[in-house]
Amino acid sequence: MNPHKPIARLVLALFLPLLLSACDTPPDRQRFPEITFQHLPPINLDVAQIEITSDYRSTEHADDNAAEYPEAPEQLAADWARDRLKAVGSRGQANYTVVEAxxxxxxLPRSSGLNAALKTEQSDRYDLSITVRLEAGNPLSGKSGTVTETVTRSQTVPENMTLNQREAVLFNLLDTAMKDLNARLEASIPQYLGPLVR
Structure with a gap:
């Protein structure tokens, strides 16, 4: 009997679980900054309350990939209203609705054969579309109005992109879309709901 076999078996028994667990270890997930607009001044509306709802449910669409984003687009679109809109009146109501997120x-179609082996191609395109609607009215002043804004963003990614790189692309896509939405609403709310802005 080989005297080294028991030692070899012991070493294998000790280190095999470690080797197998190392193979199953997922890559370190990067942390992204929170997308928020709480640092900006509130948009004061002459209404007594603001209701925030969503007509869109990502789970109802089989091709929706919101789960791949660091934060859910639908939730961020609703959070914008919580961060920026403030009721300062005694009568009336505003309804903020996430129409789509x-x-x-x-x-994307890719080459086959030799062409595919010689170049790195774009494998996917990520499309993001967010639409929100703000309706407000005050029976005391008789003023009312509606604002609807839509932002869209698209980004292609190469086939050799890592998971962390892909997540960074999606974060930037979402961050840019939300900043665009914020800028559009900042401009359109005074324009279409001017008499209700305080």
Whole structure:
């Protein structure tokens, strides 16, 4: 009997679980800053209350890939109203609705054969579309109005992109879309709901 076999078995028994667990270890997930607008001044509306709702449910759309984003687009679109809108009146109501927060990954056609092996191609396109509507009215002043804004963003990614790189692309896509939405609403609310802005 080989005297080294028991030692070899012991070493294998000790280190095999470690080797197998190392193979299953997922890559370190990067942390992204929170997308928020709480640092900006509130938009004061002459209404007694603000109701925030969503007509869009990502789970109802089989091709929606909102789960791949660091934060849910639908939730961020609703959070914008919580961060920026403030009721300062004694009568009336504002209704802020997330009409759509659609996130879709579209696989792109790629070359085959030798051409595919010689170049790195774009494998997917990420499309993001967010639409919100703000309706407000005050029966005391008789003023009312509606604002609807839509932002869309698209970004293609290469086939050799890592998971962390892909997540960074989606974060930037969402961050840019929300900043655009914020800028559009900042401009359109005074324009279309001017008499209700305080």
């Amino acid at each position: 659609r996130a879709v990954r579209v696989p």
